[in-house]
Amino acid sequence: MSKRDSGKHVVIVGAGPGGLTAGMLLAHRGVRVTIVEKDSRVGGRNAELKLGDYSFDTGPTFLHQKFVLDEMFRETGRDSSDYLDFVNLDPMTQLTWGDTSLRTTSDREKMAKEVERVFPGSRAGFERFMDDHATKFRRIYPCLLKPYQSLSSYFSPSLLKAFPYVATKNSVIDVLANYFDDERLRLAFTFQAKYLGMSPWQCPALFSILAFTEYRYGVYHTQGGLCKISEAMAKVIEEEGGDIRLDTEVDEILSMGSRLTGVKLTTGEIINADSVIVNADFAKAMTSLFNGSSVPEQKMRKKKFSCSTFMLYLGVDKEYADEPHHHVIFADDYAKNVADIQSEKNLSDDMSIYIRNSSVTDPHVAPKGHSALYLLVPTINHRHGMDWDEMKHQYRDKVLERVEQTTGMKDLRDHIVEEKILTPADWASRGVFLGATFNLSHNLGQMLYFRPHNQYQGFKNCYLVGGGTHPGSGLPTIYESARISSNLICDEIGLNYNTVDLASDYLASA
Ligand SMILES: Cc1cc2nc3c(=O)[nH]c(=O)nc-3n(C[C@H](O)[C@H](O)[C@H](O)COP(=O)(O)OP(=O)(O)OC[C@H]3O[C@@H](n4cnc5c(N)ncnc54)[C@H](O)[C@@H]3O)c2cc1C
Incomplete structure (x- = not known):
């Protein structure tokens, strides 16, 4: 049988980094791939967010262990740098505590x-x-x-x-x-x-x-934003003959006995499949997409979940050339700030803030002389349902006040021309269980064997990819989850594949 004709069809629910990586690998290996994505663009939390002439990454802004991403492209016979314009950031991140700042770099000396x-x-x-x-x-x-x-x-x-x-x-x-x-x-x-x-x-x-x-190994940026990685993966999938259907939401994952048979869309259409890969947020999918077999929400809530993030995306009609690409401002009392977040109840006024000013590196994200600023405040997840509609403008003002006080952007509020706020409640309404943006916690009781398995227990042909399965949240690990699940599928159907190993050389030189 030719490599391009395994005769098997895999449906992938979600075009986030996990779903796209699996789609790329499986399509190249000869599996018929259909990705169904409820949103109108690919990427999930790693999608582009557009505000007027400004472009932002919705979520990930740090690309680590680039060699893992390179391995995924290399397996399909491609070089990631033919699709993406990488910048190895130096300095990587400015870390600030009050008047003290450290500028980090991957140059050891x-x-x-x-x-x-x-x-x-x-x-x-x-x-x-x-x-x-x-x-x-x-x-x-x-x-x-x-x-x-x-x-x-x-x-x-x-x-x-x-x-x-x-x-x-x-x-x-x-x-x-x-x-x-x-x-x-x-x-x-x-x-x-x-x-x-x-x-x-x-x-x-x-x-x-x-x-x-x-x-x-450094931290990389890709010109145009890390969302370009998702777009590049989608291009590879299409080049390999895979199908990505946007604005297409799965209503139910269908099963017969211990086997999944496909998915039913919100339009009523049924897509049959030999295997189904779930990239949608793990806890949200398991509590809502499996009809009679869904996990009760109360049971799922007993698991430990990550914090959430309060986000501000700002289009600014000014450049802040002296402000770094990545800047982390620690709360004055960081231990208390972290304890507040872990409480899942207390909102810190003394918050830590991560600011990403990619316009200093990247001419594609804002018009000349302008900036696209991304502010992320780690905060409580949505377990206790805070009323963010009431709070969000007040909290936004506190965040901006702190940014003006602690950085060189003293006049920031006078220059905001586009703005979007995303709260933990907004993450939850976008399908992120409890608004826990980094998925299930990574405590020892929820890792390795104790994390939801790549081949999901309960169904023989149900596979997970993304931050909710092994190895865990973060882009390189999510790419790895997709390779692990793709390998399991190919092993199951007897399809040969050759994975690429660039990591060994990096490990040897560590
Ligand atoms: C604010 C933020 C900052 C982050 N920063 C970093 C960083 O700097 N570096 C890093 O390595 N990681 C970072 N992460 C973590 C992680 O890398 C990203 O969250 C990543 O996008 C998660 O990928 P995923 O594959 O798990 O799924 P997602 O990105 O969540 O994608 C899942 C997809 O499934 C779709 N979907 C859901 N339900 C359905 C349905 N019923 N039908 C069809 N489609 C559906 C969704 O629309 C979505 O597109 C960050 C995350 C966030 C939120």
Whole structure:
């Protein structure tokens, strides 16, 4: 049978990063792919948001471990740089605590000097962190590439090697205490827990590799925004003969016994499939799309979920050339800010704010002389249903006041010409369960075997991709979830495939 004619049809529910990656791989491997997406553009949380002449990323703005994305393109016989214009950011991020700022870089010598300049006496701790974490990353990374369908998978050689790093009750902040005395410097190596929507005080120790990968392999921007990655993947799918149907919402995933048979759209149309991949938000899909077999919402709410984000997207008729591309402003009392978020109830007035001023790097996101500013405030998820309609304008003013006070953008409010606010309630109404923007929490009880499996238990031909399954939230891990699920499908139907491994060279040079 020719590679392009496996005779199998897979329907993918959702064109987020997970669904698109799976679509790209499977279409190339010879599976007939139909992606159904309820929105009018691809990308999900990684889609473009347009306001007049300004363009924003809805969600992801940091691309880490670019080599994982490259592997996905390479498997289809393509080079990602033929589709995307990458910028390796240097400096990567400015981190600010009151009057103190650290500018991070993936140039190790430059970073060591910067750490020493801002926190004298800390260079040795930085060097030790990087050396120790090269080993830690080499041990943990291979564990993220395979599914955990059964408890016996815990006895795999790769996981046994990584076990001391995984099976500990320590948090990332505990790990950092071994390297740095200054609390702020510890935060510079733990704030990446934000990518998982977790507190550094609760995020499992193994995730200290996130800071390592950032400081070792860098953070990338793609010109036009990270949303261009989704658009590039959609192009590959179409080139490979896959079908993406926008403005097409799945109402129900159909089953007969223990097998899924396809999907029913809100229009009543039925699309039959040999397998169904669910990229829609895990908890939302499982509580609403499986008809009689859906998980009761009350049961799902017992799981732990990430924080949410209060977002401001601002079209500004001014350039702020001295403001960095990525800027994280820590709350004056960061521990209290994080505790408020974890409470799922208390809104912090002393908030942390991440500002992305991509216009300093990217001429495509705003007209000349203007800026497209993206402000993200980590905040409580929507478990307790705060009335954001009442609060949001007041909270927006507090956020902007703090930005004006703590950055060089002293006149920001005088220059806003386009504006959009997204609250945790808005995320929830967009189909994100509890508005938990980073999906299920990544505590040890919800990871590896204990995270929803890539081949979803309960149905033989139901597969998950995206932040709600293994390995977890964040672009590289989501791409990996799609490759794991695609491999499982191909194994099931007996379709050969050759995955590409660029990671080994990166790991060897770590
Ligand atoms: C504000 C924010 C900032 C982030 N920043 C970063 C970052 O800097 N770096 C990083 O690596 N990660 C980041 N993330 C995390 C993560 O990478 C993104 O959230 C990512 O987009 C999640 O991808 P996904 O594949 O899980 O699904 P989603 O992006 O959620 O896509 C799911 C798709 O399914 C569709 N869908 C849902 N229900 C149906 C239905 N019934 N029928 C048809 N279609 C349906 C949705 O419309 C959506 O398009 C961020 C997330 C957010 C929200």
